[in-house]
Amino acid sequence: MKIVLVRHGESEWNLANKFTGWTDVDLSEQGFKEAEEAGKLLKEEGFTFDLAYTSYLKRATKTLNIILDIMDLHWIPVIKSWKLNERHYGALQGLNKSETAEKEGAEQVHIWRRSFDTPPPALDKADERYPGNEEKYAELTEEELPTGESLKMTIERVMPYWENEIVPQMEKGKKIIVSAHGNSLRALVKHLDNISDEDISSLNIPTGRPLVYEFDEKMNVQNKYYLGDQEEIEKEMNKVKNQAKK
Numbered sequence: 107m108k109i110v111l112v113r114h115g116e117s118e119w120n121l122a123n124k125f126t127g128w129t130d131v132d133l134s135e136q137g138f139k140e141a142e143e144a145g146k147l148l149k150e151e152g153f154t155f156d157l158a159y160t161s162y163l164k165r166a167t168k169t170l171n172i173i174l175d176i177m178d179l180h181w182i183p184v185i186k187s188w189k190l191n192e193r194h195y196g197a198l199q200g201l202n203k204s205e206t207a208e209k210e211g212a213e214q215v216h217i218w219r220r221s222f223d224t225p226p227p228a229l230d231k232a233d234e235r236y237p238g239n240e241e242k243y244a245e246l247t248e249e250e251l252p253t254g255e256s257l258k259m260t261i262e263r264v265m266p267y268w269e270n271e272i273v274p275q276m277e278k279g280k281k282i283i284v285s286a287h288g289n290s291l292r293a294l295v296k297h298l299d300n301i302s303d304e305d306i307s308s309l310n311i312p313t314g315r316p317l318v319y320e321f322d323e324k325m326n327v328q329n330k331y332y333l334g335d336q337e338e339i340e341k342e343m344n345k346v347k348n349q350a351k352k
């Protein structure tokens with residue numbers, strides 16, 4: 107069994123270096139290209155899919171659409187869930203990462219970005235950015251509507267979705283691609299690679315790079331690899347890591 111995970115291509119706010127979370131920003135020009143490259147690479151490497159999952163955020167859905175377009179797989183069912191959304195970045199959403207590090211200190215920003223269980227400063231429910239104001243989250247209960255999530259809180263919504271929705275489809279033999287986000291994928295990778303709460307802080311996922319996991323029939327990971335130029339991928343991971351630096 108195999109699955110392909112992909113973080114969306116570069117977004118306009120990745121480019122502007124802003125905390126994004128549930129803000130529904132588009133792909134940048136570079137992001138559209140990265141999605142195309144991902145599609146071409148998957149096609150060249152002989153991958154095919156019969157089921158896809160993505161979030162409610164257009165940077166992930168568009169990345170998926172571009173990949174499926176290039177692979178001529180428009181026909182496959184695409185299941186969207188808010189549970190695959192990016193981690194909600196609370197009151198940090200919209201702030202520039204390096205400016206915030208100058209103001210609040212690099213250490214504080216590192217804690218907000220990469221600690222396991224420290225949530226960002228919460229968004230006030232009266233704030234216009236509160237997801238309860240958006241039509242697309244009308245189905246969520248007040249308890250489910252986030253005002254700011256730590257990685258731990260993100261794991262608490264991503265992992266049940268993985269276990270109850272995605273794994274049973276893989277076990278039925280479906281060939282699946284998941285197009286999601288830096289931190290919702292970190293939640294998943296933490297589980298798949300059995301990474302400790304401490305070590306997960308140094309894991310960064312590059313944009314638009316297909317990440318393949320192979321499993322045995324008991325869902326134990328047998329193999330894991332990124333498609334593409336490994337040196338470039340390493341550089342891109344470091345770039346994500348250093349986003350809060352000047």
Ligand SMILES: O=C(O)[C@@H](CO)OP(=O)(O)O
Nearest residue numbers: 124125126127192219288
């Ligand atoms: O801003 C965000 O939502 C995420 C992903 O782009 O950023 P970070 O890598 O800082 O967690």
